[in-house]
Structure formats: C-alpha cells, structure tokens
Amino acid sequence: MEDVNQAKQYLQQHSDRTGINLYDHLTELLAQVLEKRPRNPADVFENISSQVKRDRFNLESIQSPLGYKKKPEPNPSLGQVNKLMTVFQSVKRSEDGNDDAAGQVPDILELSGLFEWAGVSFGKEETFLLALSIHQLVQETGLQSARFWGKLSARQGAYYVVEAEGAPPVEDDPEKVAADKAAVEPAKPPPMDVPEFEGFPDIKRPVDMPLPKEEGTGVNKYTYFVCTSIGEAWTRLPDLLPEHVTAARAIRKYLTGNLSTPIVSYPLYPGTEAHYLRSQIARITAATVVCPLGYYTFDPESADEEHPETNTAIIVNTEYEVLPNDALLSLENWVHQIPHVLPQGRTTWVNPVKPRGEGEDEDADREDGEGEDDDDASGDATGGASEREVEPETGPALLTSITEDAEFAGHPAWSVRACSRLQPSKFSPVHLRSNRWPGAHAVYYNGKFACVYVGDGLKDLGGEPTPMPALPPLQVEFKDEALVELVDPSVKDEKAFEEMLKEKEDDAQPDEEDGEEEPAD
Amino acid sequence: MNGSNLHVDAFGSKGIGLSTEERACLATSLVGLTSSQAFMSAHFWGKIATADVSKDYYVAVAYHNDPFAPTIFMCQDALNWVQAPNVTDDEMHAAADLRAAFTGDPAFEFPLPNGAAGTLPEAKRLTAVVQCILRDAHIVPRGAYFRDVLGKLQRNATFGGLRPHDVTRLASYVHLRPTATSDAQLARPDFEDAVDVLDTVEHDQPKGCWVVEKNVMNVVLSSLVWPGYHHATSVADASFASIYVGQGKKNLDIGFMI
Numbered sequence: 001m002e003d004v005n006q007a008k009q010y011l012q013q014h015s016d017r018t019g020i021n022l023y024d025h026l027t028e029l030l031a032q033v034l035e036k037r038p039r040n041p042a043d044v045f046e047n048i049s050s051q052v053k054r055d056r057f058n059l060e061s062i063q064s065p066l067g068y069k070k071k072p073e074p075n076p077s078l079g080q081v082n083k084l085m086t087v088f089q090s091v092k093r094s095e096d097g098n099d100d101a102a103g104q105v106p107d108i109l110e111l112s113g114l115f116e117w118a119g120v121s122f123g124k125e126e127t128f129l130l131a132l133s134i135h136q137l138v139q140e141t142g143l144q145s146a147r148f149w150g151k152l153s154a155r156q157g158a159y160y161v162v163e164a165e166g167a168p169p170v171e172d173d174p175e176k177v178a179a180d181k182a183a184v185e186p187a188k189p190p191p192m193d194v195p196e197f198e199g200f201p202d203i204k205r206p207v208d209m210p211l212p213k214e215e216g217t218g219v220n221k222y223t224y225f226v227c228t229s230i231g232e233a234w235t236r237l238p239d240l241l242p243e244h245v246t247a248a249r250a251i252r253k254y255l256t257g258n259l260s261t262p263i264v265s266y267p268l269y270p271g272t273e274a275h276y277l278r279s280q281i282a283r284i285t286a287a288t289v290v291c292p293l294g295y296y297t298f299d300p301e302s303a304d305e306e307h308p309e310t311n312t313a314i315i316v317n318t319e320y321e322v323l324p325n326d327a328l329l330s331l332e333n334w335v336h337q338i339p340h341v342l343p344q345g346r347t348t349w350v351n352p353v354k355p356r357g358e359g360e361d362e363d364a365d366r367e368d369g370e371g372e373d374d375d376d377a378s379g380d381a382t383g384g385a386s387e388r389e390v391e392p393e394t395g396p397a398l399l400t401s402i403t404e405d406a407e408f409a410g411h412p413a414w415s416v417r418a419c420s421r422l423q424p425s426k427f428s429p430v431h432l433r434s435n436r437w438p439g440a441h442a443v444y445y446n447g448k449f450a451c452v453y454v455g456d457g458l459k460d461l462g463g464e465p466t467p468m469p470a471l472p473p474l475q476v477e478f479k480d481e482a483l484v485e486l487v488d489p490s491v492k493d494e495k496a497f498e499e500m501l502k503e504k505e506d507d508a509q510p511d512e513e514d515g516e517e518e519p520a521d
Numbered sequence: 522m523n524g525s526n527l528h529v530d531a532f533g534s535k536g537i538g539l540s541t542e543e544r545a546c547l548a549t550s551l552v553g554l555t556s557s558q559a560f561m562s563a564h565f566w567g568k569i570a571t572a573d574v575s576k577d578y579y580v581a582v583a584y585h586n587d588p589f590a591p592t593i594f595m596c597q598d599a600l601n602w603v604q605a606p607n608v609t610d611d612e613m614h615a616a617a618d619l620r621a622a623f624t625g626d627p628a629f630e631f632p633l634p635n636g637a638a639g640t641l642p643e644a645k646r647l648t649a650v651v652q653c654i655l656r657d658a659h660i661v662p663r664g665a666y667f668r669d670v671l672g673k674l675q676r677n678a679t680f681g682g683l684r685p686h687d688v689t690r691l692a693s694y695v696h697l698r699p700t701a702t703s704d705a706q707l708a709r710p711d712f713e714d715a716v717d718v719l720d721t722v723e724h725d726q727p728k729g730c731w732v733v734e735k736n737v738m739n740v741v742l743s744s745l746v747w748p749g750y751h752h753a754t755s756v757a758d759a760s761f762a763s764i765y766v767g768q769g770k771k772n773l774d775i776g777f778m779i
Contacts, residue, residue, distance in 0.1 A: 073684060073685040073686065075685060075737075075757075076685050076686070076688060076735055076756065077737050077738075077756070080735065080736075081737055084737070115538075116538050116541075117540045118540070119537075119543075119568075120536050120538060121536065121537070121538025121539075122533050122536055122538075123530065123533025123534070123538075126533055151536055153743070154732075155729060155732055155745075155779070156732070156733075157734060158734065252774070253777075253778050254745070254778045254779060409622065411572035411622065411624070415573045415574040415575065416574065416575070417573075417574045418575075419540055420540070421542070421598060422542060422546075423542070431574060435572055435622070438570070438768060454535075454536035458778075461620065461774075463620045463621040463622065464620065465620070465773070465774065466777055466778075
C-alpha cells in the first residue's frame with residue numbers, strides 16, 4: 001500500500017513548467033478515450049494525449065501570451081434605449097374599454113403616412129414611439145386634446161413639441177410673481193444721509209404700462225409640452241408675455257437644447273430658452289397652421305357682427321363638404337386657423353399708454369403729492385406728450401385665405417404641389433409648404449389634413465442679411481434755461497483786462513508812486 | 522444604408538424622408554444613369570428646395586474612379602437626369618455668398634453678390650453649391666478612406682466601423698477633400714500614416730458648427746454652416762451615408778446665431 005501511495009504522490013506532483021501533473025493528465029486522458037472509444041486506442045494514444053494537452057491551453061489566463069478577452073463595448077445610446085423601454089411599459093389601456101375619456105389625439109401613424117408623401121418622415125418606429133409617448137402625456141396630464149406640433153432642431157439634440165388644449169392651469173409661483181413685480185417697478189435708490197436732501201426729483205417720463213398677458217386665449221390658447229428625446233418626461237412651456245414675442249422678433253439665435261439656458265443676445269431677451277422657444281412656436285403656429293376653406297366657421301354665438309375681424313371662436317363646420325384633392329392645389333382654398341400675432345405681441349390690441357385718470361388712483365406706490373405733480377408737469381416738454389396717440393394695430397382676420405399673405409422676397413409666401421406626379425389626383429396628397437418659415441408643412445388628402453413643423457425654428461431671411469438692431473438714440477445735451485454758458489476770455493482779453501485794472505490803480509494812487517518807478521517799456 | 526443608392530432611412534431623426542413614388546423613381550433612374558455613362562457608382566446626393574415646392578431639385582452624384590472628381594446630375598422629376606454645367610472657382614465663391622432662394626427655373630439669372638457685375642444662372646449655381654458642400658461639409662468616418670502605396674486615396678474595404686466610444690467624437694470624422702498638409706494630425710495619439718491624411722472636423726470654425734445627435738442605431742452629424750447637410754454613421758456596423766436636404770444657402774450669419 002505504501003508503494004501505491006508513494007507512487008500516487010509522485011504522480012500528483014505538479015510540473016513547474018506547465019503546472020499540470022501526470023495523475024490528472026492520465027485521468028483526463030483515460031476519460032476521453034473511454035468517451036470517444038476510438039478504433040485503435042493504443043495507436044492513437046499519443047495523439048489523444050497531445051490533444052488533451054493542447055486543449056488545456058487557456059487563453060483567458062493572464063500568464064498565457066495571448067491572454068485577452070474581447071468585451072463588447074456598450075452602445076452609446078443605451079441610456080436612451082432604457083428610457084424608450086419605459087415608454088413601452090407605461091401606457092395602460094383602460095380596462096372597461098372606455099378610451100374616449102382619455103383625450104383626443106389624432107391618429108399619428110396615419111398622419112405620418114401622409115407626411116411621408118410630403119417628404120417629412122421620422123421613420124415608422126420613431127413615429128410609433130412618439131405616438132405612445134403622446135398618449136402617455138395625455139393620460140397623465142388629463143388633457144382635453146393634443147396634437148403633435150413638430151420637431152425643432154437644436155445645437156445639442158432637438159425638441160419634440162406637442163400642442164395641447166385643456167391643460168390644467170398652472171398656479172403662479174409666488175417667487176416668480178414677486179420677481180416680475182420687482183422687474184416692472186424699478187427699484188428706488190435708497191435716500192442718502194445728506195441732510196436737506198430729499199432725493200432726486202422724479203423725471204417725468206411717459207411710462208407705458210406693461211402689456212397684459214393673454215390668459216387662456218390668443219397666443220396662450222394652447223399649451224405646449226416639449227421633450228428632448230422620446231421617452232423623457234414632457235416639460236410644460238410657460239405662457240407668453242407680449243414682450244417675449246416682440247423680443248423674439250428682434251433676435252435670431254439657434255436653440256441650444258437646454259430649456260434653462262439664458263439667451264445671450266442684443267437686444268436683450270427677457271427670458272430663458274424656454275420663453276424663446278415658446279415665442280418661436282407661437283409665431284410659427286400663428287403664421288403657418290392652416291386648414292381647408294370651409295372646414296371651420298365662426299361660432300355664431302360669440303360672433304361679433306360689427307367687428308368681424310376680431311372674431312376668434314371657430315368651430316367645425318357641420319355642413320362642410322369634403323373638397324377633392326385637386327381643389328386644394330389652389331391656394332385660395334387654404335385659410336389660416338390661428339389668429340395673427342400683432343406687432344405688440346398679442347392677438348388682440350391693447351392700448352399701451354396709461355390713461356390719465358386711472359393712473360393716479362391705482363398707483364399705490366407713489367406718494368400722494370406726485371399725483372398733483374403729474375398734472376402740473378403735463379404742460380412741460382418732458383420728452384413727449386403725456387397722452388400719446390397710439391394707433392391701434394390690426395392684422396389679418398382669422399380664416400383669411402393664405403393668398404392674402406404678403407409676398408416674401410419676391411416669391412409667394414406659400415407653394416403647393418401634388419405629391420404624386422404619376423398617380424391620378426384622387427390618390428395624390430397635396431403638400432403645402434411655407435417659404436417664410438422653412439420647415440412648415442401642411443398636407444391634405446381626401447378630407448384629412450394636418451400641419452407639422454420640422455426645422456430649426458427660425459424665420460427665413462428672405463435674401464437679406466440678418467437685420468442689425470437699431471442703436472438707441474444719442475443722448476442730447478441737458479437743457480435748462482437757468483444755466484447760461486459764458487464764453488471763457490482768451491489770453492489776449494485777460495491781459496488787456498489786467499492792464500486796464502493796473503492803469504486804474506495807477507491813476508487812483510499817483511502820490512504813492514516813487515519817482516524811481518518808471519513805467520517799464 | 523446598405524445595398525441601396527438612396528440611403529435616406531438613416532436620417533429619419535431629422536424628419537427627412539422620401540415618398541414611395543420618389544423612392545421608386547430615384548432608385549430606378551439612378552441605375553440607368555450609372556450604366557448610361559459607365560460610371561463606377563452613382564447615388565442620390567440630396568434635394569435642394571426652391572421657392573416652389575413642385576420644382577425642387579433632386580441631385581445625384583456619380584463617380585468614375587476618383588472620389589474627388591464627381592459628376593453632378595440634377596432633375597426636377599426624379600426620372601430624367603441632366604448633367605449640371607461645370608463651374609469655375611469664382612463661380613463657386615459667388616454661389617456661397619448668394620442669399621436669394623432658388624427659384625426652380627434652371628435658366629434664372631442671379632445677380633452676383635457683393636456688387637460684382639454679371640449674373641449666375643441657376644443651373645450653375647446648383648453645381649457650385651453642390652461642389653461647395655462637397656468641399657466644406659462632406660464628411661466620412663476616419664478610416665473609411667486611406668492612401669495606398671501609390672499615394673492614391675482609396676475606399677477602405679476593411680473598414681470595420683467606428684468604435685462606440687469614438688462615434689460621438691468629432692475627431693473621428695474627416696473631410697473628404699484634397700488637403701495640402703495636415704500638421705494637426707501628427708498630434709493624435711493614434712496617428713496612422715495611411716489613414717490620417719484628411720482634415721478632421723474637430724477644428725472647423727466657428728466652434729460648435731457641428732451638431733451631434735445620438736440615435737438608437739446611428740449617430741447623425743449635422744452642419745450648421747450649410748444647414749441641411751447631414752451625415753449618419755452606424756453604431757453597429759461599418760456603414761455610413763450623407764445627405765443634403767436644404768435650401769442651398771450657406772449660413773453666412775452663423776456667428777450671430779451660435
């Protein structure tokens with residue numbers, strides 16, 4: 001027995017070259033032979049032995065010369081993919097099949113088929129994910145209706161925009177309200193510690209009251225939600241103040257892709273990228289969202305007979321007859337669906353000049369004496385009359401045909417085509433494209449129509465260079481009749497004056513003159 | 522992107538698509554074009570939008586052997602291709618400065634910009650714009666082309682695609698245009714003699730003029746200097762493609778907008 005144990009110990013000695021021992025090798029070898037049962041095992045024994053030795057070579061051990069392992073590198077879009085998976089899993093179909101309560105969303109996949117005819121297509125999978133995401137948004141936020149507005153490209157990514165109606169109102173953030181108020185009333189400088197100084201007199205400038213925001217109507221009728229990639233949560237864009245729109249008309253900047261970026265521009269933009277994006281969306285919507293003639297009509301209940309141009313309520317026309325595709329090839333059959341935004345930044349005009357009487361009563365911040373000062377100062381030339389005459393701004397009324405749109409750089413503002421040249425017209429959608437806002441498309445096909453915007457959110461320059469902002473007027477000299485400017489005497493005059501004085505002195509005191517003092521020559 | 526002379530599907534994220542009719546017409550007519558003049562390859566280069574949407578130009582580019590000497594074809598109905606006229610360098614410079622929109626009439630004469638005398642017909646402006654974009658904006662992944670032992674630029678048949686960590690970096694894309702010398706290339710840690718003979722996109726001015734968008738299966742680079750030019754590189758395999766869908770105008774005001 002001892003011999004066997006010793007022999008076994010010897011056989012189990014690990015080789016210092018390769019690390020294997022003969023005992024294990026023979027075990028494995030015999031196992032292989034018994035498994036494979038070759039025909040002449042004794043003849044092929046060496047082959048099997050060397051095969052076993054070769055198979056033992058482990059590429060993955062660090063000491064072996066070729067020991068490396070190829071690992072797959074992660075897809076750079078993995079984060080995005082994970083978010084997309086949540087979109088797939090989040091949409092719940094209601095159990096009782098009552099999907100009507102879930103808010104109205106048009107059939108996005110069907111519309112995407114139409115837009116593909118026009119040359120605008122996100123690809124079927126991406127469109128499907130977008131549709132799911134929009135359904136999810138409508139469910140979560142309880143919107144009345146929503147439509148896919150378009151995609152705006154930015155410097156890092158893009159914005160998908162959804163236009164919604166019936167979004168619950170947002171409570172004003174108290175901090176934001178205070179900040180807005182502070183911005184509107186300029187801070188009074190603190191009184192200085194000099195006695196008898198009562199502060200600088202207030203300069204009587206004609207103060208425009210800030211234009212009121214349109215709540216729930218006009219520019220802010222729809223609410224817009226954006227997200228930077230499908231699968232991310234939708235962010236609600238803030239409502240617009242009129243100054244946001246007027247300032248957006250003066251600048252031309254690319255979007256960056258981050259809603260909280262400040263806009264660095266001249267003239268200064270009073271807001272962040274969220275406001276700028278919202279302003280551009282409002283301008284594009286007002287200028288390019290169109291519908292076929294006759295689809296909408298003015299609401300007879302709220303129509304104002306005397307002022308037809310201010311009607312804003314439109315409803316679907318129940319007596320609408322579907323026009324054939326051919327008819328929509330003429331621009332007269334397309335009309336604007338959204339009210340025009342006036343230069344003021346609103347859709348309805350408001351007089352910006354503060355009316356005389358009301359200003360004194362409402363102004364709680366001013367001192368009492370100043371109310372009278374205003375009256376006294378009204379006669380002064382203080383840089384303009386206190387009561388300015390401002391012309392009301394008007395724009396084209398709702399539901400005017402797009403043929404009324406002004407020509408743009410020598411070309412009509414819109415161009416239209418039949419998408420299919422080769423098929424008969426009843427199978428050919430009609431594609432309408434804007435020249436003023438490149439990227440705004442509208443499609444019509446046998447009664448169905450839709451608008452979309454895919455672009456960078458900028459108005460076409462129309463062949464002109466970017467307009468440079470006008471510089472502010474130069475400051476004028478301060479005018480006050482009490483100040484009289486004297487002319488400084490020249491050196492010659494001073495000398496003559498001095499000599500005259502000296503002569504007077506000499507005349508006045510002749511006795512004191514010494515005889516030695518001779519007038520110098 | 523593979524096996525098709527259209528490769529428009531890679532650009533879905535930019536909203537670019539072709540209708541079924543356009544695809545059918547273009548794919549077929551391009552094959553005819555390639556064989557008609559014994560080109561090595563021809564592919565759909567892009568669309569130039571005009572003021573009239575029914576008269577947009579479709580542009581195709583065909584090559585014999587030299588990647589730097591393309592022949593440019595245009596048509597307005599996706600079927601009947603017409604070779605675009607040749608242009609001189611001066612005309613190329615003039616076309617890059619023009620701000621007016623294309624009209625859709627190839628015989629329309631544009632007055633030259635910057636007060637120069639003379640006019641530029643629209644067909645020549647189209648060629649000039651295409652040549653400018655090929656020179657200024659056309660990019661390929663680094664490694665897709667290499668200089669062989671005879672000094673000639675060849676397409677790299679063993680290009681395995683960009684690595685996932687490289688595919689979003691601007692330094693991995695190069696302009697496909699003849700360069701004098703590229704000293705900047707010597708600064709690369711992974712400099713390779715045969716491959717680093719083209720300028721990378723990293724130092725293009727103004728800074729930030731390339732937009733990188735990561736999609737699920739590809740990465741799309743868009744130029745802001747020639748808005749409408751896009752390049753897509755696949756993340757999974759070695760395919761890549763470029764397209765131009767725009768108005769044919771250079772963004773001369775880019776300095777104010779970035």
